[in-house]
Amino acid sequence: MNTMKYWLTCAAMLLLAQVALAQEAIEITRGSDRATPIAVVPFGWQGSTPLAEDLAEITGNDLRNSGMFQPFARENMLSHPTRAEEIFPRDWKMLGVEYVLAGQVTGSAEGYQVQYHLYNVAREQVLLSRTVSGTQNQLRDMAHRVSDEVFEHITGIKGAFSTKLLYVAAERFSADNIRYTLQRADYDGARTVTLLQSREPILTPSYAPDGQRIAYVSFESRRPEIFVHYIQTGRRERITSFEGLNGAPAWSPDGKRLAFVLSRDGNPEIYVMDMDSKQMRRVTNHYAIDTEPTWLDNNTLVFTSDRGGRPQIYKQNLNSGTTERLTFVGNYNANAKLSVDGRTMVMVHRQDGYRNFHIATQDLERGNLKVLTETSLDESPTVAPNGTMLIYATRQQGRGVLMLVSTNGRARSEIPTKFTDLRVPSWSPYLP
C-alpha cells in the first residue's frame, strides 16, 4: 500500500514537473527574440557638486522599458569610458554586450551639454556621436532625448521617451473626503504637475493629438461633465453637460473631433462633436450600452458594446454606418486602444469567470490575441505613440497603481509616485 502511494506520488510529481517545463517553454517563446544587451556607462561629470540627475540611469531605464534592450549592470562593467576613444571592444565583448553608450556632461547651472557616443561592439565602430543641451530643469529631458536618438538609431523606430503621461490620483482622507487630482508627469512618472484638483471624481483624461489640449470627465458640479483643458494656459471649456452620462471623451486622429458618450436619449450612445462648430451627431443607436469610443482612423470608431449580451468590441464606419464585431475570444473585452499604425488593438480582456481582467493585445489583421498581464483587475490601457510600450492600471494591496509593460511582454515596472491611489492613465502623443 505504501509503495503504491510512493509511486503515485512520484508519478504526480513527474506530471507536475512536466507541466512546469511546458510552462517554462511557453515563457521562453513569449518574446520573439531576446532583448539586446547594451551598456549605458555612467556619464562623466567634472563638476564640484554632483548633478541633480543620473542621466545614464534615466536613459538605461528608458531603453529597458521598451522591452527591446537589456541594460548591462553598472557594477559588472570593467571600465567606465566617457569618450569614444576610451571604449575598448574587448572590455565589452567578453561581457556579451552588443552596444556601448558612453558620454560626458559639461556645463554649469546656466546650461548643460551631454556629448554621447553609441558604439557597436562587434563592428568596433562608433555609430553615433551627438550633443544634447539644456538647462538645469531639463536634465531629464536631455536624458530622454539621448534615449530617443539611440533607440531610433538601433531599432529604426522613433523613440517615445520624451512623452508625457496623464493620470488621476485619489487621496482618501475619509469615506466622504477624497481629493482627486489630475496629474501630468513624464512618461516614466517623474516630475508630476497637478493640472486640476477636485473633491469629486475626475475620469478618463485623454490627450489631444496636438499635445496641447486634454479632455476629461469631471464630477465637480456633482454630476458628470466633459471638459477640454488647455495645458499651457489652464483655460477650461465645458463641452457637454447633458442629463445622464457625459463620458469617455476620445479625440479623432486629426484632432478636429471628439467622440464621447451621452445617455440623454435614455441609454448610453456614442456621439461625435466637431470641435470648431460644436455640432454633434449621434453615431450609435442601440438599446444596449455603447461606450468607450476610440478612433481607428478619422472615419472609423472602435467602441465597447454589450449588444451581444456581454461587453465586446465593435468597429463602426462613420460614413457608411456599418458595424462589425472585432472580439470573439473571452467573455469580456472592453476599453480598446489602438496603436498609431492601426494594426494592434490593446484592451481589457477577461477569458472566462468573473474576476480576472487582464490587458491583452489583438492583431487586427490576423486576429490573434496575446494576454500581456497576469494580475487581476487590470484596466485602462494606454499605448505609447510608437506602440512599443503601454501603461495600465491595476490594484496592489488595496491601492491603484500604474504599470508600464513593453508590448513584447518582456519589460514590466511600476510607475513611481508619491500618491496612494492612481488610475486612468493617458499617454501623450509625440510632443514637439
Place this chain on the structure above:
Amino acid sequence: MEVIKFGKFAALVVAFGVVVGCSSKGGDAAGTGAVDPNAGYGSSTSSTSGSSVSSEEAALRAITTFYFEFDSSELKPEAMRALDVHSKDLKAQGNRVALEGHTDERGTREYNMALGERRAAAVQRYLVLQGVSPAQLELISYGEEKPAATGSSEEAWAQNRRVELRK
C-alpha cells in the same frame, strides 16, 4: 413588461408576507457566492409580521440603499418592498430625490459608469410605475468611483453594487 410583472410579483410578496430568496435571473453572480448585505432582511421582517403596519413601514422607509447582483440591474424583491414605501412618500410629498447608481470595481470604469446608470434607471422605472413623477427623480451614476466599502473582496463588492436614494 417584465418590470410590470415584477411589480405585481413584489406586491404579492408584500401581501402574503412571503419570504423570497434570490430571484435573480442569474447574471455572472449566479453561483459565485456573492454576499448580499440585505440578505436575511426578509426573514427578520417576516418574523415581526404580527406587529403594526406602521413600524414595518418605518423599517422599510429606513432602507435607502438597494443592492444588486454582479453585472445585473435587476431589482431584488426586498428592494421593491422598500421602494413601495418610498413611492408612497414621494407621491404624498412631491419632493425631489437623487438616485445614485454604483458598481463594484470589476470591469472598465466607463462601462461601469453605464452599468451604474442602468441600475439607477431600474429604480427610477420601478418608482414611476408606482406613480411617482419622473420629474421628482434625478439619475446620476458614479460607476465604480465612489465605493461604499474599500477592498477587493466579495463582501466589499456586494456593498458597492448599489443604488442610493438621496433626499
